[in-house]
Amino acid sequence: MVSFFLKRLLLLIPVFLAVSVVIFMIVHLVPGDPIDNLVQINSSPEQKAALAAKYGLDKPLYQQYAIWLGNALTGDLGDAIILRRPVADLIAQNIPHSLSLGALALLFSTVVGIATGALAAIYKGSWIDRTTMTLILLGSTVPSFWLGLLLIMLFAVQLGWFPVSGARSWDALILPVLTIGLGGVALVARVTRVAMMETARKDFVMMLHAKGVPPWQIELRHVLRHALLPVVTILSLRIGWILGGAVTVEFVFARPGLGSLLITSLNQRDYPVVQGALLMLAIAVMLGTLLGDIIQAAMDPRVREGIK
Amino acid sequence: MRLISKTRLLASSMLVSASMFGLAVAATAQEATFVVSAQNVGTPSYNPITGTKLNDAITLIFDRMVIQDADQSFHGQLATEWESTADGMSWTFKLRPGVTFHDGEPFNAETIVWWIPQFADTENAFMTDAIESVQVIDDLTVEFVMKNPDPNLLSNMASGFMSIPSPKAFDELGDDFGVTAAVGSGPYKLESFTVGQETMLTANEDYAWASDLSENQGAPHIKTLTFREIPEDSTAFLELSTGGVDLLYSVPTEFLPRLESEALVQVGTMPGTGLFYIPINTTVEPFTDIKVREAAAFAVNQKEILDNLFGGVGSVANTFLIDSLLAANVDSALKISYDPDRSNSLLDEAGWVLGSDGVREKDGTRLQVALWTQNGTVFKRVTEVVQAQLKAVGIGADITVFDSATINDQYRKGTEHQLAVRSYSWANADIIDWFFSGQRLGYPNVSMWNDPTAEEMNVAAMKGSRTWEERVANFTTYHEYVLSQFVFAPIYQPVQIYAYGKDSITVPEAVRGTRLQSQTVVDITVN
Numbered sequence: 001m002v003s004f005f006l007k008r009l010l011l012l013i014p015v016f017l018a019v020s021v022v023i024f025m026i027v028h029l030v031p032g033d034p035i036d037n038l039v040q041i042n043s044s045p046e047q048k049a050a051l052a053a054k055y056g057l058d059k060p061l062y063q064q065y066a067i068w069l070g071n072a073l074t075g076d077l078g079d080a081i082i083l084r085r086p087v088a089d090l091i092a093q094n095i096p097h098s099l100s101l102g103a104l105a106l107l108f109s110t111v112v113g114i115a116t117g118a119l120a121a122i123y124k125g126s127w128i129d130r131t132t133m134t135l136i137l138l139g140s141t142v143p144s145f146w147l148g149l150l151l152i153m154l155f156a157v158q159l160g161w162f163p164v165s166g167a168r169s170w171d172a173l174i175l176p177v178l179t180i181g182l183g184g185v186a187l188v189a190r191v192t193r194v195a196m197m198e199t200a201r202k203d204f205v206m207m208l209h210a211k212g213v214p215p216w217q218i219e220l221r222h223v224l225r226h227a228l229l230p231v232v233t234i235l236s237l238r239i240g241w242i243l244g245g246a247v248t249v250e251f252v253f254a255r256p257g258l259g260s261l262l263i264t265s266l267n268q269r270d271y272p273v274v275q276g277a278l279l280m281l282a283i284a285v286m287l288g289t290l291l292g293d294i295i296q297a298a299m300d301p302r303v304r305e306g307i308k
Numbered sequence: 309m310r311l312i313s314k315t316r317l318l319a320s321s322m323l324v325s326a327s328m329f330g331l332a333v334a335a336t337a338q339e340a341t342f343v344v345s346a347q348n349v350g351t352p353s354y355n356p357i358t359g360t361k362l363n364d365a366i367t368l369i370f371d372r373m374v375i376q377d378a379d380q381s382f383h384g385q386l387a388t389e390w391e392s393t394a395d396g397m398s399w400t401f402k403l404r405p406g407v408t409f410h411d412g413e414p415f416n417a418e419t420i421v422w423w424i425p426q427f428a429d430t431e432n433a434f435m436t437d438a439i440e441s442v443q444v445i446d447d448l449t450v451e452f453v454m455k456n457p458d459p460n461l462l463s464n465m466a467s468g469f470m471s472i473p474s475p476k477a478f479d480e481l482g483d484d485f486g487v488t489a490a491v492g493s494g495p496y497k498l499e500s501f502t503v504g505q506e507t508m509l510t511a512n513e514d515y516a517w518a519s520d521l522s523e524n525q526g527a528p529h530i531k532t533l534t535f536r537e538i539p540e541d542s543t544a545f546l547e548l549s550t551g552g553v554d555l556l557y558s559v560p561t562e563f564l565p566r567l568e569s570e571a572l573v574q575v576g577t578m579p580g581t582g583l584f585y586i587p588i589n590t591t592v593e594p595f596t597d598i599k600v601r602e603a604a605a606f607a608v609n610q611k612e613i614l615d616n617l618f619g620g621v622g623s624v625a626n627t628f629l630i631d632s633l634l635a636a637n638v639d640s641a642l643k644i645s646y647d648p649d650r651s652n653s654l655l656d657e658a659g660w661v662l663g664s665d666g667v668r669e670k671d672g673t674r675l676q677v678a679l680w681t682q683n684g685t686v687f688k689r690v691t692e693v694v695q696a697q698l699k700a701v702g703i704g705a706d707i708t709v710f711d712s713a714t715i716n717d718q719y720r721k722g723t724e725h726q727l728a729v730r731s732y733s734w735a736n737a738d739i740i741d742w743f744f745s746g747q748r749l750g751y752p753n754v755s756m757w758n759d760p761t762a763e764e765m766n767v768a769a770m771k772g773s774r775t776w777e778e779r780v781a782n783f784t785t786y787h788e789y790v791l792s793q794f795v796f797a798p799i800y801q802p803v804q805i806y807a808y809g810k811d812s813i814t815v816p817e818a819v820r821g822t823r824l825q826s827q828t829v830v831d832i833t834v835n
Contacts, residue, residue: 084483085487085503152546156546157550160550164543164547165543165546167505253543254536256502256504
């Protein structure tokens with residue numbers, strides 16, 4: 001298991017390097033120059049050049065990349081050009097909000113998604129299955145922006161149970177978690193349902209039935225357990241999606257987080273912040289995938305064998 | 309029965325006591341939460357000297373030498389008196405005694421001597437460009453020796469960008485000033501600032517130098533004031549309607565009917581400082597022909613846009629300046645108002661013949677132009693209506709939507725745009741210089757207009773005026789010439805709309821100044 005972990009970790013190194021190149025190039029190829037946001041309209045080319053030199057933007061791209069990556073590996077993500085603060089400070093200020101929102105949304109998606117999917121699979125073809133799947137279909141197609149506003153209207157404005165927006169209290173997390181989590185519930189429930197129905201057709205399940213094991217025990221102990229493998233894969237892939245995909249939710253709920261930091265910085269072409277935030281999101285995706293692989297390996301020896 | 313009555317009585321007494329206790333707590337709490345305008349979300353710092361974007365809290369942390377009322381009159385804040393010589397080459401300011409910064413440092417003539425040179429080489433250097441030096445006459449009197457007359461000096465000094473920081477704190481904090489801390493002499497002290505999220509202010513209990521525009525001459529009534537940054541207008545509106553916040557600095561016009569129906573919300577309006585318009589690229593065909601420019605300008609139905617998109621709130625724009633500016637009083641023959649017959653005649657004269665699909669053609673070339681806009685619901689809607697209005701006179705327009713950061717870079721290329729829907733917010737006639745000076749082609753001179761006559765008028769208006777009256781006359785002449793060349797089409801003048809919870813705070817009926825600033829905020833009370 002340790003060697004499996006180390007091998008997977010080593011595989012992340014080239015992935016990390018490739019991702020860092022892509023992030024750096026995308027940010028620099030997008031039209032827009034932060035220096036134009038900083039200098040006076042009438043500034044001479046010399047003044048612009050001096051400012052570009054101050055932020056290292058006068059060097060060839062490959063040199064800028066090497067300097068940025070070298071510093072990033074030591075934890076120095078540079079200083080924000082427009083926001084005028086160390087990027088690491090900005091990220092440290094925002095990442096706890098993203099992590100708490102993401103972790104709770106993931107937990108909600110997992111618990112409710114698996115429970116709903118299992119119910120739908122167990123009662124396949126019944127009204128429970130049809131109702132659940134219809135609700136799931138609705139949940140997965142409603143844009144998070146709109147869903148967020150709907151939840152605010154219902155739970156904050158009409159019922160007054162939760163704050164409309166902000167991050168001042170724990171209950172301000174509930175509606176954003178529901179907004180992000182409901183999309184995940186739909187996905188996890190669909191995967192769980194299909195996986196359970198496929199598992200239910202396997203020979204060992206037939207044998208369990210033949211042995212007279214109670215149906216609920218077969219479904220929950222055996223079928224669900226085997227069906228969780230693809231669910232774990234989906235969940236690990238969703239970690240990055242949840243962190244990055246929280247952008248609109250953070251916007252609607254006026255919450256701090258990596259997503260809102262990314263949008264603010266992107267609009268101002270604040271390269272160091274955009275690069276830093278994207279790098280953090282990429283690392284989150286990679287770590288999420290790694291975590292998923294480890295859990296899968298722990299659950300299924302075939303996965304451990306497969307990498308040898 | 310008696311038992312029930314007693315129980316009810318007891319319960320009622322408890323409720324009354326609780327209410328009274330609650331009221332007492334509210335009366336002593338004096339806390340409020342305001343929401344900054346959505347366009348000010350993400351303001352990076354509270355450094356007035358180097359900042360290019362400042363949010364609504366700036367005038368609460370810092371004081372200015374003078375401030376302006378809604379009627380454009382000037383009132384002393386840190387200056388008590390001022391006068392300029394007849395030739396405009398010298399200004400003398402008497403300073404208010406007894407003023408101290410939040411860090412205990414005194415405000416005096418030395419502060420001004422230190423302050424003015426700080427603008428050199430900053431984005432805001434234009435504010436003090438005309439000042440050669442500052443001379444100390446005595447501890448509370450300074451003289452500005454001018455390089456050239458600048459009748460706009462008072463207007464600049466009333467701007468938030470000319471707020472005065474504590475020299476000691478400014479020098480000590482360096483680049484961190486306004487980021488980690490900001491020290492001024494205003495009615496509020498900065499307690500904390502989280503960029504993009506919120507700013508916490510506490511009342512400056514020593515404050516005793518409010519201007520004569522404020523009734524309250526002492527410390528502000530609200531003791532703890534939080535400025536929240538909410539990027540989504542719908543969310544801000546819902547926060548106000550549920551009592552989560554007490555005041556919104558800015559409300560989109562489309563929210564007005566809904567807000568007015570809210571029983572607990574009071575809506576207020578102020579004259580606007582903004583204007584929507586269409587710059588016309590004068591260097592690209594077919595707009596090198598002034599007749600085509602004129603035709604495009606007269607094809608825009610301002611009234612239709614005002615009524616259908618903005619519910620009649622605000623006013624139509626017929627010139628490049630907002631109506632409250634004196635230089636907006638131009639010859640009425642030069643005003644640009646919807647006239648489709650004139651547009652059609654001009655296009656006929658210019659040789660553009662109406663094609664079978666409703667788009668004109670000339671020598672095999674269709675009158676199909678690029679119409680740019682930036683993202684945002686209002687911009688997109690206005691642009692779509694303009695597209696339809698242009699089509700009505702035979703001008704086809706292809707809309708391209710850019711994000712706000714990209715579009716300025718695209719303008720700088722100078723050759724790819726033809727028409728655009730834009731807006732500005734500025735209450736000074738020098739906005740004509742900003743958008744039409746030949747020194748700023750591409751952006752902000754999106755019209756790419758470089759005309760020798762206009763440049764001469766620009767110099768006269770910007771640097772050749774000795775008095776305010778002369779400046780108004782010069783800018784009016786310059787403005788009229790710009791109008792006569794049809795380098796833009798005016799569209800709409802919005803009003804400023806603010807809203808607050810009636811039950812939570814009391815805002816003075818008349819907002820003083822051109823925006824909701826310190827002169828009004830110190831008078832706001834918590835109910």
